[in-house]
Amino acid sequence: MKIGELAQVAQCTVETVRYYEKAGLLSPPARTAANYRSYGDAHVDRLRFIRNCRALDMTHAEIHALLGLMDQAAGDCGGINQLLDEHIAHVDMRIAELSQLKQQLSELRQCCQSKQAVDACGILQGLASMETEQRHERHTHLG
């Protein structure tokens, strides 16, 4: 199976497949005489797994760790469960941050109810007078 076909069954682009190989997420496949990449079923499974993880907004580092844990068939799955818990925490934290942001933005939006002169716009005044505060360190890889 050539790269175009693999990309199609995994619903991603050819470039993305090549990128995952370079990034170390997908192992380099065999090559044909013409130097074309030649994939098998194991690659299909792996790539779909990776795409599913990405659809859940995991980072490459998280996916890499997951693949490593997966390949140690000897151990138990405690590490896997933990990794997922941590990622769920990332999502939770980002939701909380964005909810607070939305609150701030809604309050700001209240400051101007109708079209008026730019100089009088409460939104601009609000943006000018907000307390500038050091940006918090991020606790999550999500935005």
Added chain:
Amino acid sequence: MKIGELAQVAQCTVETVRYYEKAGLLSPPARTAANYRSYGDAHVDRLRFIRNCRALDMTHAEIHALLGLMDQAAGDCGGINQLLDEHIAHVDMRIAELSQLKQQLSELRQCCQSKQAVDACGILQGLASMETEQRHERHTHLG
């Protein structure tokens, strides 16, 4: 006022200030004989405004547009109000996406309640069998 002082009152780093200048958000200031940047009160206001917008997770493009609208003192503030509404929509959409993601992740987490053999882990099975779907185009700049 030199760049270090400006950065301090605006709660950001010197590098960030220089970056904003290169990015076209902050106009280049006068220079001293020693080629040091020399800022005035207008720059302080502008930079604080920018930092406040960034604290609300606006993109540079959004901030750039906002500054442009702001500087057309002749017009009304309809464009400003609209820009803010659109950004609030960005935040709303991202919250909705992340909420759905959390739902999916919680369901996945339910698939494995306790440590067991890796081969039997329901999380891995879930990740392998999810329906790979084309990643939706993003409707928001928020990660």
Added chain:
DNA sequence: CTTGACCCTATAGTAGCTTCAGGGTGTGAA
């Protein structure tokens, strides 16, 4: 006259791709 805090420019790195430039390969039609 040296130390240290500040300033300057230019460049590379971060994440996860996408896009482009400049080529080679393989198949069906004219």
Added chain:
DNA sequence: TTCACACCCTGAAGCTACTATAGGGTCAAG
């Protein structure tokens, strides 16, 4: 046979909003 066209290859650059580093200049105090 030769052309067009779809597909494949590599390597490098572009995207966002910074951050960090290298390698230097400026200035006041001791």
